[in-house]
Amino acid sequence: MKFYRLFTTAFLAVILAVSAQAADWSKVRIGVEGAYPPFSEITPEGELKGFDIDIAYALCESMGAECELVPQDWDGIIPALLAKKYDAIIAQMSITEERKEKVAFTGKYANSPAKFAKPKSSDVEITAESLDGKVVGVQRATIFDNYITAEFPGVELKRYASQDEAYLDATAGRVDLLMADSVAMQDGFLNTEQGADWEFVGPAYSDPKYFGEGAGIAIRKEDTDLVEKFNAAIADIRSNGVYKEINDKYFAVDMYGE
């Protein structure tokens, strides 16, 4: 069974090559969302673009690693990391206690507050009582979902798989309010034709209890060396101006926060 032996040898060689690769992180696969403009979106040509995408490539360059970006729906983004479909998540994922039970995080690489938005024609105000019975749209399993669920129990919460779907229903008039990251909503919705009739309402939210310490890169807990590499790379692109260059391409303010 020559063929069989050849096959086994080839198979073993592939396994060895893959595990050898994983050990030195010369190749890193990164999970991104692709439905969260301006951080991450897929162009009509099928290319990934956005702040997170540029940051991912910049970090890889700083680490001297070859990067492969893997688009993944938000719902399954942590399970797919645990299933080793990629090695890191760069998707504006807030560093929260809940998530830390499953994955490790680097330090933050971005931080922006959450806000509500309403149709310009609506005069709704943001208090616990006045939101009773109002329909609020959020992306499922986000800090915004958690916050509304915990702090506004009278709200009828509509959970969407992606932020884009929430915008779609907002334009359609199916929700009274949206809650999301203020920067994502500003650039991804309010500044677009689709969201022209919507505006922010109420304060900016950043209570660490719900909103975490900013967005970090999620990595499997056992890969502590990769966490270190990414932390060093974040510090590197912060200090050498690459971060600022990418930041200024998308935003007027520094996304890193204080």
Next chain:
Amino acid sequence: MDFSPIIENLPLYFKGLWLTIELLVLSIIFGFVLALPVALAAVCNIGWLRGLAKGFIYVWRGTPLIIQMFMIYHGMAQFDFVRDSFLWAFFREAYWCALFAFALNTAAYTAEMLRGAIEQTSRGEIEAGKAAGMSTFTLYSRIILPSAFRRAIPAYGNEVIFMLHGTALAGVITLIDLFGAAKIVNSKHFIPFESFIAAGMFYLVLTFAVVWLFKKLEGHWLKHLKH
């Protein structure tokens, strides 16, 4: 494997179960009520009416349910004339959009099933009815339809099961049915296997209930065919 989040979220699953049952029962009822006239139109001898019925069946059987649902939920919302009309009260709600899509979809399949059963009614029975001086109405209500319904029962049981599984699509447009509940649990606790297998168990039980019900129905209505 960790099933404790599933136990913790059982109330959510039961809420989802209830919505799934509600969507199934209502779409089956509306679908059947609509299927009967469509099936009759598909076998009538008025050309344009027959064409219309067959066109309806062709379109709704010829496209995936998820596309129909998206056309209704997202598509309708795109038009200002829909949003500004009284129709919006209906299409605004994900619940009614889902029910609308499910009912029309199952109506098309059911109508096709009934059409086949009606056309296969044995000529002898029809001729006997005619010989006895029955009008077309009496012929249909006494001979053709009762016989066609009976013969359609086993196939119809399949359609109800397909529809049960089809209702899982409701979870895609913000409704919290069984699948919607499973998605919430999964995305909160990051345990896809446990979350979805729990929902799968509920669907298995529901399917079993449908199978059992149709077995009873067959036992009653198809008694004469038993060996």
